[in-house]
Amino acid sequence: MRKLTNVDYDQNLAIVGVVPGPEGEEEIVAIAQYFLDPKTMVAEVAFIVQDEWQDKGMGSLLLDYLTKVAKERGVKSFYATVLPINKAMLSIFYNSGYKINTEFDGDSYSITYELTR
Numbered sequence: 001m002r003k004l005t006n007v008d009y010d011q012n013l014a015i016v017g018v019v020p021g022p023e024g025e026e027e028i029v030a031i032a033q034y035f036l037d038p039k040t041m042v043a044e045v046a047f048i049v050q051d052e053w054q055d056k057g058m059g060s061l062l063l064d065y066l067t068k069v070a071k072e073r074g075v076k077s078f079y080a081t082v083l084p085i086n087k088a089m090l091s092i093f094y095n096s097g098y099k100i101n102t103e104f105d106g107d108s109y110s111i112t113y114e115l116t117r
């Protein structure tokens with residue numbers, strides 16, 4: 001919880017996806033976040049898109065933007081743990097245009113890739 005609520009824009013950076021709400025206000029429907037290990041400059045990434053906004057490209061858009069910001073801040077690699085059932089998350093990583101390294105431990109996939117390539 002502390003990690004999620006203390007966004008310091010340095011080690012912990014979050015971006016949100018917004019859509020127009022019923023009153024014209026901005027409604028947050030998605031969050032993408034990274035948690036950086038400053039010693040290795042490897043960042044763990046996590047995403048959540050509200051159910052009714054899933055499969056409309058928002059996750060992919062947020063990953064693109066998070067990648068851009070991360071590269072500007074010197075992040076070397078992204079890391080994520082993804083369950084095999086989560087085909088959407090796996091698709092997003094595989095469609096990112098980067099060379100994805102995948103390891104399976106019997107329960108989940110460890111996804112890593114270098115942002116510099």
Ligand SMILES: CC(C)(COP(=O)(O)OP(=O)(O)OC[C@H]1O[C@@H](n2cnc3c(N)ncnc32)[C@H](O)[C@@H]1OP(=O)(O)O)[C@@H](O)C(=O)NCCC(=O)NCCS
Pocket residue numbers: 045046047048049050053054055056057058059060061080081082086087088089091092095
């Ligand atoms: C995973 C998640 C972030 C994806 O966000 P999204 O906005 O739905 O993703 P997008 O619409 O950008 O892309 C989804 C991709 O997955 C594919 N996909 C979706 N469901 C799929 C399925 N069951 N099988 C295969 N592919 C699937 C889509 O076809 C699309 O690929 P495409 O761009 O090649 O067409 C979202 O589903 C989510 O919040 N899930 C719950 C939380 C979660 O699992 N977070 C990940 C932990 S790191």
